[in-house]
Amino acid sequence: MTYYIRDTLPEGSVLGQRRPTINEFFLSSYTLSIYAGCEFGCPYCDGWAYGSRPLNEVVRVPFDLPQRLDQELATIDRRDLIGVTALSDPYQPAEQQYRITRQVLQLFADVGQPCLILTKSANVLDDLPLLRRINERALAIVMTTLVTMDPRLSALLENKSPLPGVRLEMLAAFKRAGIPVGVAILPILPYINDTDVALNHLLRACAEVGVDFVVWDYLHIPNSRHRMRISELTPRINSYPASYYRDIYAERPFVSTLYRTECDARIITRCDDLGLEMHVPHSIFAGRLRPSNEAALVLKHAARRDILQGRINVARQHSELADLIYRGQATQEQLRASSLWDDLWAILETK
Ligand code: SF4
Numbered sequence: 001m002t003y004y005i006r007d008t009l010p011e012g013s014v015l016g017q018r019r020p021t022i023n024e025f026f027l028s029s030y031t032l033s034i035y036a037g038c039e040f041g042c043p044y045c046d047g048w049a050y051g052s053r054p055l056n057e058v059v060r061v062p063f064d065l066p067q068r069l070d071q072e073l074a075t076i077d078r079r080d081l082i083g084v085t086a087l088s089d090p091y092q093p094a095e096q097q098y099r100i101t102r103q104v105l106q107l108f109a110d111v112g113q114p115c116l117i118l119t120k121s122a123n124v125l126d127d128l129p130l131l132r133r134i135n136e137r138a139l140a141i142v143m144t145t146l147v148t149m150d151p152r153l154s155a156l157l158e159n160k161s162p163l164p165g166v167r168l169e170m171l172a173a174f175k176r177a178g179i180p181v182g183v184a185i186l187p188i189l190p191y192i193n194d195t196d197v198a199l200n201h202l203l204r205a206c207a208e209v210g211v212d213f214v215v216w217d218y219l220h221i222p223n224s225r226h227r228m229r230i231s232e233l234t235p236r237i238n239s240y241p242a243s244y245y246r247d248i249y250a251e252r253p254f255v256s257t258l259y260r261t262e263c264d265a266r267i268i269t270r271c272d273d274l275g276l277e278m279h280v281p282h283s284i285f286a287g288r289l290r291p292s293n294e295a296a297l298v299l300k301h302a303a304r305r306d307i308l309q310g311r312i313n314v315a316r317q318h319s320e321l322a323d324l325i326y327r328g329q330a331t332q333e334q335l336r337a338s339s340l341w342d343d344l345w346a347i348l349e350t351k
Contacts, residue, residue: 002039004094007060014068018080022293022326024300025184025215026116027141027280028083029293030076032069034090034101036060040120042158043233044147044187044219047087049226055087056160059094066103073111079290081114081139091121105130112137114288118184120145120161122170128177135179139288141280142174143182148193149201156237157192164205172209180284185216185267190248190255191240194263203270212284213277216267218255261308268308279304286347295347296326302340314339 015030022029038047041056048055084090090101108115109130117124117131117140124131124142134140144167148154154164162170171181183206188194193202206214221227234240248259255263271278279301285294299322306315321338324330325348335344 002037002056002093003058004097005058005060007036007062008064009062009068014065014072015076015082018076020327021323022296022300023083024279024297024304025217026083026085026118026143027081027114027285027289027293027297028085028116029080030082031086032082032084032104033086033088034065034084034104035062035088035092035094038088039092039094040089040158040160042161043229044157044189045087046220046222046226048229049222050087059088059092061094061098061100063098063100065100066107069104070107073107073113077290078112078138079114079288080293081116081285081289082108083116083118085116085118085143089119089121090117091119091123095121095123102127102130105134108140109133109137114139116141116143118143118145120158120167122162122166125170125173128174128179131174131179132177139285141180141182141284142171143184144168144171145184145186146202146206147185147187147189148198149205150198153193153198153237157189168205168209168211171211175210175212180212180280182213182215182280183211185214187219188216188263189219190259191244192234192237196266199267200270203267203274203276207274207276211276213280214271215279218260218263220253221249222253264308268305291348292325292328295344296322298343298347299325299338299340 015032018029037055037059038045039056039059045055095101105127113134115134131140131142146164146167147157149164174181185202203214219230221230230245248255250256268278282298285297299318303315303318306318318340321330321334324334335341338344
């Protein structure tokens with residue numbers, strides 16, 4: 001049972017500070033959470049690791065968010081994208097009742113604010129006309145999270161969320177409406193959804209509905225509270241020796257580099273086979289974001305493939321230059337020294 005609490009936001013900025021580095025998965029300079037808490041309560045969600053109450057017990061409904069955001073939107077660069085991607089689904093059941101997300105999208109549509117929405121709920125289709133307007137004026141991208149296409153595993157990992165097939169049909173509807181769509185495979189859980197069979201099944205399903213791109217990352221275990229939750233979850237799925245996760249995480253929040261490199265390589269090979277992009281394609285955001293954001297993303301996306309192909313130094317240079325450009329601190333000399341200079345010049349000098 002989830003309780004809804006009508007609430008007002010604490011004092012201070014709704015959007016927070018502009019991110020110090022651009023988010024290469026979601027293209028975002030700001031991250032916005034509409035509700036606090038999430039009724040879907042997926043057991044792997046990072047949201048369980050923070051907060052004093054269980055993630056799905058109470059959902060706070062911020063009645064003053066649209067009004068506060070309206071004032072703040074006037075103060076930010078219109079070509080900085082806002083990602084509605086934080087640890088609370090914007091179309092969880094509370095949205096049917098309170099429509100805070102819809103009010104936010106209305107503001108975005110009125111001012112032409114680029115945004116990216118990440119949701120597991122097909123109820124986002126109710127706001128397709130608004131998202132189409134935003135995409136016509138600026139840029140709107142709709143993403144869903146998928147961790148498996150296996151109904152048994154889905155029931156164990158996300159039994160309160162809409163079925164994976166429903167989420168993919170939702171993306172197909174947006175795609176038909178001309179709105180770019182992507183899938184976030186978040187998270188990849190070692191030994192649970194990382195087998196070749198599971199990943200192939202999932203990626204093939206994405207390719208079949210024609211998603212524009214996929215992104216992925218690995219289970220994050222930020223603290224001991226979340227580690228305990230994951231330790232309880234894994235035996236419910238299969239019998240795993242406890243050492244499996246100890247070997248891969250070794251008490252760190254992130255998977256080991258060895259595990260990440262091996263799994264990334266498998267996914268990229270499969271994406272290449274299926275013709276799936278492994279980040280938002282440049283053609284989707286070209287000319288629709290601040291030029292410095294666009295150039296930073298081109299570099300960050302190139303760096304990802306560089307890492308996988310063993311060009312570690314080049315990847316580091318691309319990544320560092322991306323952050324300098326994004327913050328407006330790159331010199332002409334630094335730009336000219338980049339192997340992607342021609343692309344960067346075309347973005348930064350012609351707009
Ligand atoms: S739907 Fe998203 S935000 Fe909500 S619990 Fe699941 S993973 Fe977390």
